[in-house]
Amino acid sequence: MSDKLHARLSPSSSGRWLNCSYSAQKDLPELTNAAAVEGNEAHDWAAEVVMKRVRLDQVPSHLQDGIGRYAAHIFENGGTPYCEQMWESFAIDDFFGTIDCLLINDDKAAIYDYKTGKWPVDAEGNTQLLCYAAIVAEHFNIDEFFGVIVQPNAFRGSKIKTAEFTPREVERHRKRVARAAVSDEKKVGDWCRFCPLRLTDQCYEGLQHGVIRGW
Numbered sequence: 001m002s003d004k005l006h007a008r009l010s011p012s013s014s015g016r017w018l019n020c021s022y023s024a025q026k027d028l029p030e031l032t033n034a035a036a037v038e039g040n041e042a043h044d045w046a047a048e049v050v051m052k053r054v055r056l057d058q059v060p061s062h063l064q065d066g067i068g069r070y071a072a073h074i075f076e077n078g079g080t081p082y083c084e085q086m087w088e089s090f091a092i093d094d095f096f097g098t099i100d101c102l103l104i105n106d107d108k109a110a111i112y113d114y115k116t117g118k119w120p121v122d123a124e125g126n127t128q129l130l131c132y133a134a135i136v137a138e139h140f141n142i143d144e145f146f147g148v149i150v151q152p153n154a155f156r157g158s159k160i161k162t163a164e165f166t167p168r169e170v171e172r173h174r175k176r177v178a179r180a181a182v183s184d185e186k187k188v189g190d191w192c193r194f195c196p197l198r199l200t201d202q203c204y205e206g207l208q209h210g211v212i213r214g215w
């Protein structure tokens, strides 16, 4: 989900700023849309169900299938769930985000991301999940990390995708974030598409890239 309080290094936009660290700016223009509002509603209900504060049949009917799959996956794995909680890095400034559900079971951590969009998102190599894992590694002693994408509206592929990340991969990712944190290199690419600087005409190079790609 989106990070409610925006970090300069927000895991949810890491696919962009890990490639173009120039775009990791503190006061990026805030762009909201109807899909984000709908996503927030689904996340709020999902957390209530996982924390057993409401029953699934109390959830709006159009959300019941997706939230039911999400909650069932979490319950099946067991452990302690932390829902919709903000987690912050101690080591890297302005690197924090809200994890939809963090499940801790001894030395295992599962990071759940509930996606409401239709475009399929993979768990393997997912920089958002890896960012969260890097932050979680600062709070708990974890030997096994799992990332889980639950995406009930995905137009193709599985509705639930999982990946396992080794502590070494997570540490490698943390170093990548640390490098991006002290760089302001500008680099165009596919990640420009949803960059707030491009969408508000503040990045000439990004705009040119968009023109070339026909966006």
Ligand code: SF4
Pocket (backbone or CB within 6 Å): 016, 020, 022, 023, 186, 187, 188, 189, 191, 192, 195, 196, 197, 198, 203, 204, 205, 206, 207
């Ligand atoms: S639009 Fe500009 S600032 Fe944004 S990601 Fe692209 S190159 Fe970077």
